[in-house]
Amino acid sequence: MKIYNTLTKQLEEFEVTDNIVNMYVCGITPYSSSHLGHAMCAIVFDVIRRYMEYKGFKVNHIQNFTDIDDKMISAANEKGIEVSELAERNIQSYFDELKSLNVLPATEYPRATQEISEIIKIVNTLVERDDAYVIEGDVYFRVKNKSDYGKLSNRKVSDLEAGARLELDDSKEHPEDFALWKATKPGEPNWESPWGKGRPGWHIECTAMAIRYLGQTIDIHGGGVDLVFPHHENEIAQSESFTKVKPFARVWIHNGTLQYGSDKMSKSVGNIFSVSQALETYSPDSLRMFFLTSHYRSPLVFDEKTIKAQDKAISRLRSALKIVSGDSNPLPTNKFKQDFIDAMDEDFNTPKALAAIFDLARDINREGSNGRDVSSAQELLNELTQILGINIEDQNLSSNLDVAPFVELLLEIRNELRESKQFNIADSIRDRLESMNISIEDSQKNTTWKINY
RNA sequence: GGCGACGUAGCCAAGUGGUCUAAGGCGGAAGUUUGCAAAACUUUUAUUCGGCGGUUCGAAUCCGCCCGUCGCCUCCA
Numbered sequence: 384m385k386i387y388n389t390l391t392k393q394l395e396e397f398e399v400t401d402n403i404v405n406m407y408v409c410g411i412t413p414y415s416s417s418h419l420g421h422a423m424c425a426i427v428f429d430v431i432r433r434y435m436e437y438k439g440f441k442v443n444h445i446q447n448f449t450d451i452d453d454k455m456i457s458a459a460n461e462k463g464i465e466v467s468e469l470a471e472r473n474i475q476s477y478f479d480e481l482k483s484l485n486v487l488p489a490t491e492y493p494r495a496t497q498e499i500s501e502i503i504k505i506v507n508t509l510v511e512r513d514d515a516y517v518i519e520g521d522v523y524f525r526v527k528n529k530s531d532y533g534k535l536s537n538r539k540v541s542d543l544e545a546g547a548r549l550e551l552d553d554s555k556e557h558p559e560d561f562a563l564w565k566a567t568k569p570g571e572p573n574w575e576s577p578w579g580k581g582r583p584g585w586h587i588e589c590t591a592m593a594i595r596y597l598g599q600t601i602d603i604h605g606g607g608v609d610l611v612f613p614h615h616e617n618e619i620a621q622s623e624s625f626t627k628v629k630p631f632a633r634v635w636i637h638n639g640t641l642q643y644g645s646d647k648m649s650k651s652v653g654n655i656f657s658v659s660q661a662l663e664t665y666s667p668d669s670l671r672m673f674f675l676t677s678h679y680r681s682p683l684v685f686d687e688k689t690i691k692a693q694d695k696a697i698s699r700l701r702s703a704l705k706i707v708s709g710d711s712n713p714l715p716t717n718k719f720k721q722d723f724i725d726a727m728d729e730d731f732n733t734p735k736a737l738a739a740i741f742d743l744a745r746d747i748n749r750e751g752s753n754g755r756d757v758s759s760a761q762e763l764l765n766e767l768t769q770i771l772g773i774n775i776e777d778q779n780l781s782s783n784l785d786v787a788p789f790v791e792l793l794l795e796i797r798n799e800l801r802e803s804k805q806f807n808i809a810d811s812i813r814d815r816l817e818s819m820n821i822s823i824e825d826s827q828k829n830t831t832w833k834i835n836y
Numbered sequence: 837g838g839c840g841a842c843g844u845a846g847c848c849a850a851g852u853g854g855u856c857u858a859a860g861g862c863g864g865a866a867g868u869u870u871g872c873a874a875a876a877c878u879u880u881u882a883u884u885c886g887g888c889g890g891u892u893c894g895a896a897u898c899c900g901c902c903c904g905u906c907g908c909c910u911c912c913a
Contacts, residue, residue, distance in 0.1 A: 408913090409913070410913080411912095411913070412911090412912080412913095417913085418913090420912090420913055421913050422913090423913075424913040425913080427913095452911090453911080454911070454912095536839080536840090536908075536909085537839060537840075538838080538839065538908095538909075539838090539839095585911090605913095606913060607912075607913035608840095608841090608907070608908075608913090609907075609908070609911095609912050609913065610912075610913065611840095611908070612839090612908060612909065613908095613909085613910090614912085637913095638913075639841085639907085640906095640907070640912090640913070641913085642906070642907090645905085645906080646906090646907095647906085647907070647912085648913095649911085649912055649913090650911080650912070651910090651911055651912065652912090672861090673848090676848065676849060676850095676860085676861065677848075677849060677850090678849085678850080680841090681841085681842080681849090682841080682842080682906065682907070683848095684848090684906095686847085686848070688847070688848085688862085688863095689847075689848050689849095689861095689862075691862090692847085692848075692861070692862040692863080693848095693861080693862085695861085695862065695863095696860095696861050696862070698875090699861090699875090699876090702875065702876070703876090706876085726850090732850075732851095734848095734849055734850050734851095734859085734860070734861090735850055735851085735859075735860080737849095737850095737860065737861075738849095738850070738859050738860035738861085739859095739860085740860090741859095741860055741861070742859090742860075745876095745877080748875095748876055748877065749876080749877055749878090751876095752876070752877075801871075804871075806871060806872065809871090809872095810871095810872070810873080813872095813873075813874090814873095817874095822874070822875095823873090823874075824873090824874050824875050825870075825871095825872095825873080825874075825875095826870090826874095826875080826876095827870090831875090
């Protein structure tokens with residue numbers, strides 16, 4: 384299995400010694416509802432995790448919540464509620480959304496505010512070693528002490544200094560030094576520390592949680608590409624300075640960001656499409672498919688038509704699963720399975736893996752109606768789509784609905800009309816049901832119906 | 837100013853030196869099937885990969901230049 388590693392900028396063979404994969408994925412700052420970009424990231428790493436488990440690895444999947452920072456505080460103030468309450472609300476709805484999107488729960492979801500003592504311990508060690516310094520209750524990491532600073536994002540400190548947008552803050556020794564601990568301001572949540580009351584800086588919580596839950600060297604660290612700098616760069620700096628162990632993470636995986644219009648979908652730009660809003664308009668599977676039809680590292684442009692088109696593609700897979708298998712000459716499936724695995728082994732090439740799935744579905748449809756035994760091919764189809772977290776089973780939910788007996792009754796009458804060749808009335812029943820979003824399909828054997836969402 | 841990514845059919849999107857006269861999906865066209873539809877299947881829809889040069893026996897794939905789009909350098913998944 385090959386994975387593109389942001390740290391080395393190349394495709395690498397992925398190996399672990401003990402079959403356990405320790406994976407840390409940066410989660411959200413729950414100051415407002417999450418948007419489709421967050422959903423995309425969650426789905427990308429969900430598929431990576433599912434595929435690794437399929438390959439026989441045990442995956443420790445840790446995803447954090449940064450539940451204390453400037454934006455948390457100002458959003459809570461605006462709403463007139465406690466920061467903790469704001470976090471709780473948004474985290475709960477995020478969990479609900481992940482569930483709707485069929486994202487498997489992570490092993491743990493640690494929160495920054497519950498790791499304060501670990502954080503203080505780490506900052507303290509860095510201060511004692513002079514890798515950090517204290518100014519009026521703030522603690523800053525001393526970037527010049529980390530000679531390989533910039534190795535992840537391919538930046539040199541001198542370039543950063545030349546950067547036009549870097550804000551000069553006279554209180555820091557160097558403009559690129561970053562806060563590990565921030566002194567409290569009036570009205571802010573705060574914790575006691577050796578440097579006075581305050582709260583953690585942005586990056587330190589991930590260092591604390593990654594080390595605590597996964598150890599000093601983790602196998603995979605992931606997140607959106609927009610986190611590469613400064614967040615992940617700074618995580619590396621502070622973590623490696625603290626543990627004196629390199630590397631902090633062996634493989635860095637970054638997904639491309641979701642674009643909305645001509646810009647990145649981002650809370651601060653305000654061009655967001657929230658997950659809950661999206662779930663009202665699109666099916667979870669079509670959203671998942673939409674994200675997986677392009678490679679995870681490419682930026683993806685939000686496109687309504689493309690998302691909607693996924694439902695039709697998925698229904699092809701569903702009908703392949705429903706086709707009644709014959710009993711002769713079983714359809715061989717090895718090729719499709721191998722194509723799928725080869726694609727996924729190549730840096731999780733989901734578009735290529737999907738191509739194998741659609742090839743399989745077409746063969747099932749063709750050969751199944753030729754009377755061949757396609758039952759094991761159907762099992763494979765189900766197995767492969769599940770690795771991508773796409774649900775093609777359970778579609779007979781319509782029979783559980785309250786309207787089912789009435790629809791069945793109508794179909795019964797309609798089939799009697801068809802038998803007596805009263806097609807006008809039969810067709811009118813079909814048309815009327817269609818206008819109520821119920822479609823009917825007649826086959827040789829029976830008539831099926833489904834509700835169009 | 838620095839760092840980086842990308843530009844493939846009507847749309848989305850794989851492919852990164854020969855098997856590419858380029859996968860898969862959506863859409864379009866024709867056909868098989870059907871009472872008619874729908875679904876499914878078959879065939880078809882890029883001799884061409886932003887433009888111009890170059891390297892090579894051979895390039896969508898490597899190199900150079902140009903045009904265009906986007907990301908990061910400030911909060912960000």
